[in-house]
Amino acid sequence: MQPTGRDATVAVVGCDGYAPDEVDAAVRRAVDLLGGIEKFVAPGERVLLKPNLLQGQEPERCVTTHPAVVAAVAGLLVERGCRVVIGDSPGAGIVYNEANLRRAYARSGFAAVAEETGVALNYDTGCRTVAYPEGEVMKQFSIIAPAVDADAIVVVSKAKTHMWTRMTGAAKNLFGLIPGLEKPVFHFRFRDEYAFGRMIVDLNECMRPRLQVVDAVMAMEGDGPQSGSPRKVGVILAGSDSSAVDTVLARLIGMDPLEIGSIRSAVERGLIDPAAVRTVGDNPADFAVPDFKKPSTYAGGGAGIWRRVVLAVVQRFGKAYAPRPAVIAQACIGCGKCERICPVHAITITEGKATIDLARCIRCYCCHEMCTEHAVALSRGPAGRLLARLLG
Template sequence: MTHRPTVAITRCSTYSETDLDKSLKEICEAASMPDVAGKKVLLKPNILSDSAPEKAITTRPEVLRSLIRMLYAKGATQVLVGDSPGIHSPNFVPKTSGIGQVCSEEGAQWCEFAKDPKMHHIPGTYGLKLPLPKVMDTVDLIFSVAKMKTHQLMYATGSVKNLFGMVAGLHKSSCHMLYPTRESFARMLAGLYAVVKPHFAIMDAVVSMEGPGPAGGSPRHTGLLLASSDCTALDAAQAIIMGYDPFSLPLVKELYDRRLTQWRSLEEISYPLLAASELVLSDFKRIKQQERTSLFNSLIGPLFTRYFKFRHQRHEPKPLFDPEKCIGCGRCVKICPGKALALDTKQKIVADYSACIRCYCCHEVCPADAITIEHGMGE
């Protein structure tokens, strides 16, 4: 690739309509958002488990509202918004996050991605096929509309990891079973990115999540909005702001190694507004990084899942279940790819750690904050 990818970052201190409209316009212009006139645009926000906006788990509905209005004002013929959280019903509409309401008020079509998906071969995964939404093939442009958050497994979520929500429902759990290490999971995500190929990405970092994300962390006011036509550059910028070396994140490294980035060094990424290096949050509560498992693990992990599941568990912190907080909803049992969890006769969780692959899906879906991760929250 020859051209320099651009990441536009600006300050946006609140979710007010005035602040968002001004900041979104600024970053979309500076990052050369594609021309949307006469086009159908699919937005993929981060909904995860459809939580209240103030928890900072989801992309804020106000960001989507402002973006949908801007796209229609620029001549988009149709805006569609979709996601597929792990354990929701096929007719799921995101109510708690406010995103469903924004769609209906702003004339955007909500798409439940698990409905009528099409199988796609995922490159670099030894033949994995995943069900992705058919609507993907009917739109002109795809935008990842991510949230700046930590992630227990991948250390940070971002505009590429956000695309995992395009995989229909519980198929996501089987991906964790097939790709149990951070590096092998990153291989799968990079392959998914190569298939979806989003045209543009926006990141809501007005209020971000620090600590044990992507669902159990704390909101942190960071007052920023970011945009780029290269998701990988955007995620590298996010890593810098969070205080990570971007190459210490398995997904950024995997994307770079497979030449899925439009840049060959961090210096090639240009910042027309604020530079990521000027915005480093040195006290941001990051996920503590484990010693990297080898490339060997990444390459043959999918072929020897059972062996690597046991190898993996020795090094990674366990999810811990608080019986006082647990409400016995069973969501963690349903999503657990290792079949490591069960509810006892008192509707409390019993965990079989010998079957646990440390994917932390249980932690992501618990509505009662009853699951913590061993060895503390972050650095």
């Protein structure tokens, strides 16, 4: 049974491509199925529209939320009479400053969205501490200024696999409210995906976005959130509860929702009952992609006794199983993003190339996630390959 006061309804609307008229119609229908935009925001409210910006990449790479989806949601908010600002903190390893924001907005297409719709882009790089005494693992967060100043937050995320959290959708997207160079602290403190998931739930409960829209028209499979490959799912998802939306998304891409740390944490806290999640609109089965390629770090699947034994070994000897990052020297340009992001300072730039101290590495894959040159490769040692075969 779904907890009282939390709406586990998720709108599922087919969308075959990114033609603006088609996206506008799909987004509007999804929101209307939930009760209309007036259910979520009021005229005159200042709304932060929070996309997945990461470092800012061209839309066709499927790294960021597609600008057509951002524009469609922005249009609904403007039509409602809201004061809208698009904002996000680029991924860890990126200095949170105006110059980097301008580059990211331009490359991702969000600058064009702002010009087209008349909404603002955030260039305020300040942040403030937000207390959350009810938090399970976090009692306060450092949050970027436009989120603190907003009356409401609307999240427009991108459906992707993730090397660390297995999947990134609605809940994980809110991690972008943490200023860029403060993100490695969280990776250092929460070293497994379930601990990290508990923090993500605290963050979502603290900031309470009012509406979630997921761009799953073209998703990313494989080694996301940046180095995977585009894969068509053909759907827009929308809902008010991030865990409910992510539950539907996980099922669409062939994952058990309880494998996702944030969903599991929400279930353990009594915030969501996956069995009570209700969909409206189109049939989710029409868009399911059971062979969606999982990240190379993925160890999901069946629940047999032997498999549980092997998974226990994996959890105990995580470094033996987990892929190891290695620098591809000929591809490395020595930009230093990986050095800045590493939460345990296991990476140094020497003679213009990155080097990784595997003895210190905690296998968070932040270096792989943030390398735009694809200069960080992942591979398993002999013990890891054996465990991978047993789990496969």
